[in-house]
Amino acid sequence: MQSKKMRWTASMFWSSIGKKLLMALTGFCLCGFLITHLFGNLLLYSGKETFNAYSERLNSLGLIIRFIELGLLFFAVIHVIIGATLFFQNLKARPVQYIVNKRAGGRTIGSATMPYTGFLLLTFVIFHLINFHFTDKTYATIYQIVSSTFTKPGYVAIYIAAMFITAIHIRHGFWSAFQTIGANHPKYMPVIRIISILFSIILGIGFGSIPIYMSLTG
Numbered sequence: 338m339q340s341k342k343m344r345w346t347a348s349m350f351w352s353s354i355g356k357k358l359l360m361a362l363t364g365f366c367l368c369g370f371l372i373t374h375l376f377g378n379l380l381l382y383s384g385k386e387t388f389n390a391y392s393e394r395l396n397s398l399g400l401i402i403r404f405i406e407l408g409l410l411f412f413a414v415i416h417v418i419i420g421a422t423l424f425f426q427n428l429k430a431r432p433v434q435y436i437v438n439k440r441a442g443g444r445t446i447g448s449a450t451m452p453y454t455g456f457l458l459l460t461f462v463i464f465h466l467i468n469f470h471f472t473d474k475t476y477a478t479i480y481q482i483v484s485s486t487f488t489k490p491g492y493v494a495i496y497i498a499a500m501f502i503t504a505i506h507i508r509h510g511f512w513s514a515f516q517t518i519g520a521n522h523p524k525y526m527p528v529i530r531i532i533s534i535l536f537s538i539i540l541g542i543g544f545g546s547i548p549i550y551m552s553l554t555g
Contacts, residue, residue, distance in 0.1 A: 447509030
Protein backbone atom coordinates (compact mmCIF):
# COMPACT_ATOMS: atom_id res chain seq x y z
CA MET A 338 0.00 0.00 0.00
CA GLN A 339 2.78 2.38 0.96
CA SER A 340 4.73 1.49 -2.20
CA LYS A 341 1.67 2.12 -4.38
CA LYS A 342 1.13 5.51 -2.73
CA MET A 343 4.77 6.48 -3.31
CA ARG A 344 4.53 5.46 -6.96
CA TRP A 345 1.35 7.51 -7.37
CA THR A 346 3.01 10.55 -5.76
CA ALA A 347 6.09 10.22 -7.96
CA SER A 348 4.03 9.79 -11.14
CA MET A 349 1.84 12.76 -10.21
CA PHE A 350 4.78 15.09 -9.68
CA TRP A 351 6.49 13.86 -12.85
CA SER A 352 3.37 14.44 -14.95
CA SER A 353 3.07 17.64 -16.98
CA ILE A 354 0.74 19.20 -14.39
CA GLY A 355 2.94 18.03 -11.53
CA LYS A 356 6.07 19.54 -13.08
CA LYS A 357 4.30 22.85 -13.66
CA LEU A 358 3.10 22.81 -10.04
CA LEU A 359 6.66 22.24 -8.81
CA MET A 360 7.84 25.06 -11.06
CA ALA A 361 5.25 27.35 -9.51
CA LEU A 362 6.03 26.40 -5.90
CA THR A 363 9.81 26.63 -6.30
CA GLY A 364 9.32 29.89 -8.19
CA PHE A 365 7.36 31.35 -5.27
CA CYS A 366 10.14 30.31 -2.88
CA LEU A 367 12.80 31.94 -5.07
CA CYS A 368 10.71 35.11 -5.37
CA GLY A 369 10.45 35.19 -1.58
CA PHE A 370 14.22 34.99 -1.35
CA LEU A 371 14.66 37.73 -3.95
CA ILE A 372 12.49 40.25 -2.12
CA THR A 373 14.25 39.44 1.17
CA HIS A 374 17.64 39.72 -0.53
CA LEU A 375 16.61 43.06 -2.02
CA PHE A 376 15.69 44.50 1.38
CA GLY A 377 19.10 43.48 2.70
CA ASN A 378 20.96 44.87 -0.30
CA LEU A 379 19.14 48.20 -0.05
CA LEU A 380 21.03 48.73 3.21
CA LEU A 381 23.96 49.64 0.97
CA TYR A 382 22.28 53.03 0.71
CA SER A 383 22.70 53.42 4.48
CA GLY A 384 26.49 53.21 4.28
CA LYS A 385 29.23 50.69 4.93
CA GLU A 386 28.76 50.44 8.70
CA THR A 387 25.09 49.50 8.41
CA PHE A 388 25.61 47.07 5.56
CA ASN A 389 28.63 45.39 7.14
CA ALA A 390 26.73 45.03 10.42
CA TYR A 391 23.87 43.39 8.51
CA SER A 392 26.31 41.04 6.77
CA GLU A 393 28.00 40.11 10.05
CA ARG A 394 24.61 39.46 11.62
CA LEU A 395 23.74 37.02 8.84
CA ASN A 396 27.09 35.25 9.19
CA SER A 397 26.58 34.96 12.96
CA LEU A 398 23.52 32.78 12.32
CA GLY A 399 25.91 30.02 11.23
CA LEU A 400 24.11 26.75 10.54
CA ILE A 401 20.76 28.49 10.07
CA ILE A 402 22.12 30.42 7.09
CA ARG A 403 23.81 27.27 5.71
CA PHE A 404 20.49 25.43 5.96
CA ILE A 405 18.68 28.27 4.15
CA GLU A 406 21.36 28.30 1.45
CA LEU A 407 20.99 24.55 0.92
CA GLY A 408 17.22 24.99 0.71
CA LEU A 409 17.58 27.72 -1.90
CA LEU A 410 20.02 25.57 -3.86
CA PHE A 411 17.54 22.69 -3.78
CA PHE A 412 14.66 24.89 -4.98
CA ALA A 413 16.84 26.43 -7.70
CA VAL A 414 18.04 23.04 -8.99
CA ILE A 415 14.48 21.68 -9.09
CA HIS A 416 13.28 24.85 -10.84
CA VAL A 417 16.03 24.70 -13.47
CA ILE A 418 15.73 20.95 -14.14
CA ILE A 419 11.95 21.03 -14.50
CA GLY A 420 12.06 24.21 -16.58
CA ALA A 421 14.58 22.65 -18.97
CA THR A 422 12.55 19.41 -19.11
CA LEU A 423 9.32 21.24 -19.97
CA PHE A 424 11.10 23.35 -22.58
CA PHE A 425 12.55 20.35 -24.42
CA GLN A 426 9.28 18.43 -24.15
CA ASN A 427 7.40 21.34 -25.72
CA LEU A 428 10.08 21.76 -28.37
CA LYS A 429 9.89 18.09 -29.28
CA ALA A 430 6.09 18.09 -29.33
CA ARG A 431 5.71 21.11 -31.62
CA PRO A 432 9.07 22.10 -33.14
CA VAL A 433 7.68 24.01 -36.14
CA GLN A 434 5.15 26.09 -34.24
CA TYR A 435 7.59 26.80 -31.44
CA ILE A 436 10.25 28.16 -33.75
CA VAL A 437 8.13 29.88 -36.37
CA ASN A 438 5.33 31.43 -34.37
CA LYS A 439 6.37 32.07 -30.76
CA ARG A 440 4.19 35.13 -30.43
CA ALA A 441 1.01 33.39 -31.62
CA GLY A 442 -2.03 33.30 -29.38
CA GLY A 443 -1.32 36.59 -27.64
CA ARG A 444 1.95 35.47 -26.07
CA THR A 445 3.97 38.21 -24.42
CA ILE A 446 7.70 38.79 -24.65
CA GLY A 447 8.00 37.32 -21.16
CA SER A 448 6.17 34.08 -21.97
CA ALA A 449 7.92 33.64 -25.34
CA THR A 450 11.39 34.10 -23.85
CA MET A 451 11.03 32.30 -20.50
CA PRO A 452 13.48 29.46 -21.31
CA TYR A 453 16.08 31.89 -22.63
CA THR A 454 15.79 34.45 -19.84
CA GLY A 455 15.92 31.53 -17.41
CA PHE A 456 19.18 30.30 -18.91
CA LEU A 457 20.67 33.80 -18.85
CA LEU A 458 19.66 34.23 -15.20
CA LEU A 459 21.25 30.89 -14.29
CA THR A 460 24.48 32.06 -15.92
CA PHE A 461 24.25 35.37 -14.09
CA VAL A 462 23.61 33.73 -10.70
CA ILE A 463 26.79 31.66 -11.09
CA PHE A 464 28.68 34.82 -12.08
CA HIS A 465 27.19 36.69 -9.10
CA LEU A 466 28.07 33.97 -6.59
CA ILE A 467 31.65 33.82 -7.82
CA ASN A 468 32.02 37.59 -7.44
CA PHE A 469 30.37 38.04 -4.04
CA HIS A 470 29.66 34.78 -2.22
CA PHE A 471 32.73 32.67 -2.94
CA THR A 472 35.24 35.51 -3.14
CA ASP A 473 37.98 35.85 -0.52
CA LYS A 474 36.75 38.06 2.33
CA THR A 475 39.88 37.74 4.48
CA TYR A 476 41.21 41.24 3.85
CA ALA A 477 38.08 43.11 2.78
CA THR A 478 34.56 43.62 4.07
CA ILE A 479 31.59 42.74 1.86
CA TYR A 480 30.88 46.45 1.45
CA GLN A 481 34.41 47.02 0.13
CA ILE A 482 34.03 44.10 -2.28
CA VAL A 483 30.73 45.44 -3.61
CA SER A 484 32.10 48.96 -3.89
CA SER A 485 35.25 47.79 -5.67
CA THR A 486 33.30 45.57 -8.08
CA PHE A 487 31.00 48.35 -9.18
CA THR A 488 33.80 50.76 -9.97
CA LYS A 489 34.16 48.70 -13.16
CA PRO A 490 31.73 49.87 -15.87
CA GLY A 491 31.54 46.39 -17.39
CA TYR A 492 30.25 44.89 -14.17
CA VAL A 493 27.70 47.67 -13.77
CA ALA A 494 26.42 47.06 -17.30
CA ILE A 495 26.18 43.29 -16.72
CA TYR A 496 24.22 43.72 -13.49
CA ILE A 497 21.80 46.26 -14.96
CA ALA A 498 21.18 44.01 -17.98
CA ALA A 499 20.68 41.03 -15.66
CA MET A 500 18.09 42.92 -13.61
CA PHE A 501 16.22 43.87 -16.77
CA ILE A 502 16.13 40.18 -17.73
CA THR A 503 15.05 39.30 -14.18
CA ALA A 504 12.11 41.69 -14.42
CA ILE A 505 10.99 40.18 -17.73
CA HIS A 506 11.28 36.63 -16.39
CA ILE A 507 9.45 37.33 -13.14
CA ARG A 508 6.79 39.47 -14.83
CA HIS A 509 5.47 36.38 -16.58
CA GLY A 510 6.60 33.70 -14.14
CA PHE A 511 4.94 35.25 -11.08
CA TRP A 512 1.59 35.59 -12.84
CA SER A 513 1.87 32.16 -14.44
CA ALA A 514 2.60 30.51 -11.09
CA PHE A 515 -0.69 31.79 -9.67
CA GLN A 516 -2.47 30.47 -12.74
CA THR A 517 -0.84 27.07 -12.24
CA ILE A 518 -1.98 26.71 -8.63
CA GLY A 519 -5.58 27.39 -9.66
CA ALA A 520 -6.03 31.14 -9.23
CA ASN A 521 -7.10 31.46 -12.88
CA HIS A 522 -10.33 33.35 -12.23
CA PRO A 523 -11.61 36.42 -14.14
CA LYS A 524 -12.12 38.19 -10.83
CA TYR A 525 -8.57 37.70 -9.55
CA MET A 526 -6.29 37.40 -12.58
CA PRO A 527 -6.34 41.11 -13.54
CA VAL A 528 -5.24 41.98 -9.99
CA ILE A 529 -2.57 39.27 -10.06
CA ARG A 530 -1.31 40.60 -13.40
CA ILE A 531 -0.92 44.08 -11.89
CA ILE A 532 0.82 42.65 -8.82
CA SER A 533 3.21 40.67 -11.03
CA ILE A 534 4.07 43.81 -13.02
CA LEU A 535 4.66 45.85 -9.87
CA PHE A 536 6.67 43.05 -8.28
CA SER A 537 8.93 42.71 -11.33
CA ILE A 538 9.42 46.49 -11.51
CA ILE A 539 10.31 46.68 -7.81
CA LEU A 540 12.88 43.91 -8.16
CA GLY A 541 14.29 45.22 -11.43
CA ILE A 542 14.66 48.84 -10.30
CA GLY A 543 15.61 47.91 -6.74
CA PHE A 544 18.48 45.63 -7.68
CA GLY A 545 19.38 47.55 -10.83
CA SER A 546 19.78 50.85 -9.00
CA ILE A 547 22.41 49.47 -6.61
CA PRO A 548 25.31 49.10 -9.09
CA ILE A 549 24.56 52.58 -10.44
CA TYR A 550 24.57 54.08 -6.95
CA MET A 551 27.73 52.24 -5.91
CA SER A 552 29.54 53.23 -9.10
CA LEU A 553 28.73 56.90 -8.47
CA THR A 554 29.59 56.91 -4.76
CA GLY A 555 32.34 54.31 -4.61
